[in-house]
Amino acid sequence: MPEQENNEMRSAEFDREQVLRAAMTAFMEKGYAKTSMQDLKAATGLHPGSIYCAFQNKRGLLLAALEQYNRDRGDELQALFSQFSSARAGLAAYLTHVVDECVSCDPQKLCLTQKALNELAEQDTEAQAILSEQCAMWRNALCAVFERIADQGELTGARTPLDRARSLIVSIYGLRTFAHTHPEPQIMRDLGAQILKDVCQ
């Protein structure tokens, strides 16, 4: 009888979150295709066998890392907005934060969701499903922000919060892509300020 039901099994020695965050940064720096198992071994400290045991394969590790990334970013977003009683001030701070990430040119500060979207949304339908849901979560979070801004009377025009959330997501995607060629701080800041204006109008 190889199976035991009630006994405590020996648990893995590595810290799952730590491993996933290491994998995240590896994928961010090189992209999925160019990150080899050797790279992942070096980044995570796990031997190939352990990776395959824990995550099935390289793709499984990416999907798990994507989900960890989404959780981390969700927490981060909530923490940032909870610092502001004015929702509009929170949004301004959020955009400034994104612009700062773009300007830093630090590969570890780009958006893994966006990177994965560009690299494998068209090829891998399972990844696309995960990414679609993550985008929906992001959209909903931003939608709630715009509802709060509206409640606080800081919105000019008649657009719905959902419309605004979508436009903001489009703008942030664009900002991050644009930064690949033009990370000049002044230009990036101006673009961020204009986005805030347009989306609150």
Added chain:
Amino acid sequence: MPEQENNEMRSAEFDREQVLRAAMTAFMEKGYAKTSMQDLKAATGLHPGSIYCAFQNKRGLLLAALEQYNRDRGDELQALFSQFSSARAGLAAYLTHVVDECVSCDPQKLCLTQKALNELAEQDTEAQAILSEQCAMWRNALCAVFERIADQGELTGARTPLDRARSLIVSIYGLRTFAHTHPEPQIMRDLGAQILKDVCQ
């Protein structure tokens, strides 16, 4: 003496533009890293030796394809705008065209410049230089469009044409990224309309 100066040399049998367009679509569908030389052989009809003779290596073929893509897109843009006496109507048609490409979900209709920007701008500085210049050309073309719109008295606010051109590029990058998860025609059209409004305000 192996070198001949004045004699006509035998010319290659393949059509360079045709080969580059075939390579373009191959790279668009799979991205640079995942497109193998086998794929490129199948797409272009050229044997490996010929590709290496004409373009040095796989990366050289990509760079040449990027330049062909940029030429083609520049011509296309000029052709589109020349159909309209109202520059603002031309811009509206341009945005509609981009939205249609997004909605089609056809891998051959995405933007190779943007795809390359995402995949290898951070790793390959020579590619980054080429892409930066292509983006500058695009920006200048759009800047000229906004100057014409201003001359025709169709611009509301006080922003410079250059600012507007940059914002439009950001928005189009974002639109194309967004479409990877949400290519619903109505949403995409609304986003396109909003971008036009914001950028002409």
Added chain:
DNA sequence: TTAGTTTTTGAATGCTTATTCAAGATATGA
């Protein structure tokens, strides 16, 4: 036609890759 030169061809090369697996190490429960 013929000689000379170039392109085309596609098999061979050597390297890298993701993945597997059996042996060794280690924790658990009695």
Added chain:
DNA sequence: TCATATCTTGAATAAGCATTCAAAAACTAA
């Protein structure tokens, strides 16, 4: 302390990759 089950290890595997090269084909010039 021992027996057992689990995790860890890293070398082995097989497939795929970009690239090369020498032979064959084909164009040019005479």
